[in-house]
Amino acid sequence: MENIKMKNGKIIKVLIISFAMFLFAGCQRSERIAEEAKLKAAERNESVSKRFQPASSSEGGTTIDSALRLAQEHAKLSEKYSASQQQNLELTEQNGRLKERLAILEPELKQTKKELEEANKLVVDMRIELNNWKADTIGFRDEMREADKVQLETLLKILETLGGEVNSPPVSSQGLNADAENNMQGGSNEKE
Numbered sequence: 001m002e003n004i005k006m007k008n009g010k011i012i013k014v015l016i017i018s019f020a021m022f023l024f025a026g027c028q029r030s031e032r033i034a035e036e037a038k039l040k041a042a043e044r045n046e047s048v049s050k051r052f053q054p055a056s057s058s059e060g061g062t063t064i065d066s067a068l069r070l071a072q073e074h075a076k077l078s079e080k081y082s083a084s085q086q087q088n089l090e091l092t093e094q095n096g097r098l099k100e101r102l103a104i105l106e107p108e109l110k111q112t113k114k115e116l117e118e119a120n121k122l123v124v125d126m127r128i129e130l131n132n133w134k135a136d137t138i139g140f141r142d143e144m145r146e147a148d149k150v151q152l153e154t155l156l157k158i159l160e161t162l163g164g165e166v167n168s169p170p171v172s173s174q175g176l177n178a179d180a181e182n183n184m185q186g187g188s189n190e191k192e
Contacts, residue, residue, distance in 0.1 A: 159166055 156166055
């Protein structure tokens with residue numbers, strides 16, 4: 001039992017010593033914080049007291065002069081503040097008007113984009129149709145040339161059968177093509 005009492009006594013002593021050390025350390029820290037707070041308060045008080053002192057001894061100003069100067073500065077700052085508030089109100093109103101205009105113009109923009117896409121599709125379709133028409137026309141031109149060639153050959157045979165004289169050489173596909181090209185260009189292949 002005595003052993004346990006001795007151990008309990010030692011434990012209690014260790015606890016008391018450690019509690020005292022923590023208490024002492026905490027007090028030092030709170031004293032340090034309090035000193036820092038006092039220094040900051042003193043600096044603030046000093047800056048406030050400097051406001052009402054003349055700027056320099058050579059100006060010969062008094063506390064009243066300093067107060068008047070500060071009042072004038074306050075008036076200037078108040079004017080700047082009211083001007084900036086007015087400007088802020090104007091900008092807020094302008095922003096509101098722009099938002100309203102944006103709300104009106106956004107649907108119009110969407111509609112215009114939709115119409116532009118439709119017009120673009122229409123132009124593409126028209127181009128495809130035009131290319132098809134051009135190809136068909138060129139193909140038909142060749143068919144017309146062939147039909148003209150056959151018709152001319154037939155006319156020549158009819159003339160020969162009726163006993164007419166033909167002064168031109170027999171019609172060939174090359175000659176017909178050259179004649180057709182000359183006729184298209186405005187020239188003729190007649191011999192004089």
